[in-house]
Amino acid sequence: MQVGKPILYSYFRSSCSWRVRIALALKNIDYETVAINLTKDGGQQLAIIEYLEETRPTPRLLPRDPKKRAQVRMVSDLIASGIQPLQNLSVLKQVGQENQLTWAQQAITSGFNALEQILQSTAGRYCVGDEVSMADLCLAPQVANADRFKVDLTPYPTISHINKSLLALEAFHVSHPCRQPDTPPELRA
Amino acid sequence: MQVGKPILYSYFRSSCSWRVRIALALKNIDYETVAINLTKDGGQQFSEEFQALNPMKQVPALKIDGITIGQSLAIIEYLEETRPTPRLLPRDPKKRAQVRMVSDLIASGIQPLQNLSVLKQVGQENQLTWAQQAITSGFNALEQILQSTAGRYCVGDEVSMADLCLAPQVANADRFKVDLTPYPTISHINKSLLALEAFHVSHPCRQPDTPPELRA
Numbered sequence: 001m002q003v004g005k006p007i008l009y010s011y012f013r014s015s016c017s018w019r020v021r022i023a024l025a026l027k028n029i030d031y032e033t034v035a036i037n038l039t040k041d042g043g044q045q046l047a048i049i050e051y052l053e054e055t056r057p058t059p060r061l062l063p064r065d066p067k068k069r070a071q072v073r074m075v076s077d078l079i080a081s082g083i084q085p086l087q088n089l090s091v092l093k094q095v096g097q098e099n100q101l102t103w104a105q106q107a108i109t110s111g112f113n114a115l116e117q118i119l120q121s122t123a124g125r126y127c128v129g130d131e132v133s134m135a136d137l138c139l140a141p142q143v144a145n146a147d148r149f150k151v152d153l154t155p156y157p158t159i160s161h162i163n164k165s166l167l168a169l170e171a172f173h174v175s176h177p178c179r180q181p182d183t184p185p186e187l188r189a
Numbered sequence: 190m191q192v193g194k195p196i197l198y199s200y201f202r203s204s205c206s207w208r209v210r211i212a213l214a215l216k217n218i219d220y221e222t223v224a225i226n227l228t229k230d231g232g233q234q235f236s237e238e239f240q241a242l243n244p245m246k247q248v249p250a251l252k253i254d255g256i257t258i259g260q261s262l263a264i265i266e267y268l269e270e271t272r273p274t275p276r277l278l279p280r281d282p283k284k285r286a287q288v289r290m291v292s293d294l295i296a297s298g299i300q301p302l303q304n305l306s307v308l309k310q311v312g313q314e315n316q317l318t319w320a321q322q323a324i325t326s327g328f329n330a331l332e333q334i335l336q337s338t339a340g341r342y343c344v345g346d347e348v349s350m351a352d353l354c355l356a357p358q359v360a361n362a363d364r365f366k367v368d369l370t371p372y373p374t375i376s377h378i379n380k381s382l383l384a385l386e387a388f389h390v391s392h393p394c395r396q397p398d399t400p401p402e403l404r405a
Contacts (some may be wrong), residue, residue: 022375031398036321040348040402044289044290044293044297044298046289046293047289047290047292047293048286048287048298048376050285050286050289051285051286051289054282054285055282066267066270066271067256067267068252068268069266070256070263070266070272071258073260073263073266073267074258074259074263075264076263077260077262077263077296077297078245078259078260079299080293080297081262081296081300081301082245082247082260082301083300084297085297085298085302086301086302090326091302095240095311095324096320105312106310110306113244114244114245114246116369118244118245118259127247141302151349
C-alpha cells in the first residue's frame with residue numbers, strides 16, 4: 001500500500017547509503033533522494049535491506065536455503081558491524097586527525113583478513129555462490145572505502161575479484177557515489 | 190539432520206555471546222559450550238585452532254547442522270528460520286524491520302565501538318571515557334527510538350531479537366559505569382528481561398567459564 005515514492009535519506013559517499021541504493025536499484029524501486037550531510041552514521045541499513053527483501057521479494061537478495069542465508073548474513077554483518085563502524089566519520093573524528101589514516105587502515109585490513117578467508121569457502125561468482133546477495137551490497141562499498149584509505153588490496157584476491165564483477169553490474173553503477181544527486185562536481189564521474 | 194548437540198564457542202562476559210545464549214535458551218535448544226577466553230594466553234580467540242574454525246577470531250560462533258556460523262545476529266536469524274518457535278521476530282514486516290533496526294543499532298552502532306580489541310587500541314588511560322562515549326551516544330538514540338516501538342519489550346509486547354541485544358548491552362553499560370538515569374525506557378525493559386528464565390540461565394555470572402569471584 002504505497003503512498004508516494006519511498007524517500008531515501010542518503011549521503012553520496014556513505015557506504016551504508018550506497019548499500020541501500022544498490023538494493024533499490026536491483027529491485028527496480030523508484031525513489032526520491034533527500035541528501036543529508038553526514039555527521040552521524042546509520043548502521044541500520046541491513047534492517048532496511050531485509051525489509052525490502054520481505055516486501056519486494058524479486059529479484060532475491062537472500063538465497064532460499066537457510067544455511068546459505070546464514071552465510072550471507074555472516075558476511076554482511078562482518079562488514080556492517082565488524083569493519084564499517086570502526087572507520088566511520090564519527091569514530092575517525094574521535095581518534096584525531098593525525099591518527100585517522102592508520103586507524104581506518106587497521107580496521108579495514110583486520111576485517112578484510114577475516115573476510116578473505118571466509119569468502120574462500122563461500123564465494124562463487126559473488127560473495128555467496130553465484131547470485132548477488134546482501135553480502136555483495138556490503139562488499140563493494142567497503143572496498144570503495146578501502147581505496148579511499150589507501151589500503152593495499154593485493155592480499156585480498158577474492159575480495160578484489162568479486163568487487164570487480166560487482167562494479168560491472170548496472171545496479172552498482174547507477175548507485176555509485178560518483179553519480180548521485182549530491183555528488184560534488186569535483187568527484188562526479 | 191543433527192549429528193550431536195550444537196556447540197557454542199562463547200566467552201562468559203562477551204555480550205555478543207550472551208545474545209546467542211539467550212536465543213538458545215528461549216528456543217529450548219540443548220548445546221555444549223566451548224569456552225574461549227578472550228584475555229588469557231594473549232587471547233584464546235587467536236589460536237590457530239580457533240582461527241581455522243572462525244576466521245573472524247571472535248566469539249560467538251555456533252557449530253550446528255554441519256556448518257559453523259559467526260556473527261551473533263546471523264546465528265540468531267538462522268536459529269529463527271530453522272527452529273521457528275517460539276518466535277524471535279514478529280510476523281509483520283514493518284515490525285520485523287523495527288526489531289532489526291534496534292538490533293543493528295546495538296550490534297553495529299554501539300557494541301563494536303566498545304569491544305575488547307577497540308579498547309586495546311585506544312589505550313588504557315582512554316578506555317573508560319571511550320566506552321562511555323560509545324554507549325551514551327548509542328543509548329541517546331536508542332531511548333528515543335524505543336519510545337515509539339516499545340511495549341513491554343523493545344518492540345511491542347513480545348520478546349524479540351532486539352531484546353536479546355539490549356540486555357547484554359545494558360550489562361556492558363553497567364560495567365563501564367554509564368549512568369542510566371537518562372534512559373528510563375531502556376532501564377525498564379532491561380529490568381523486565383532480566384526476570385525471564387532465558388535471560389537468567391544465560392547470564393554471564395553463571396556460565397561454565399565464569400570465574401569464581403564473579404559467579405552468582
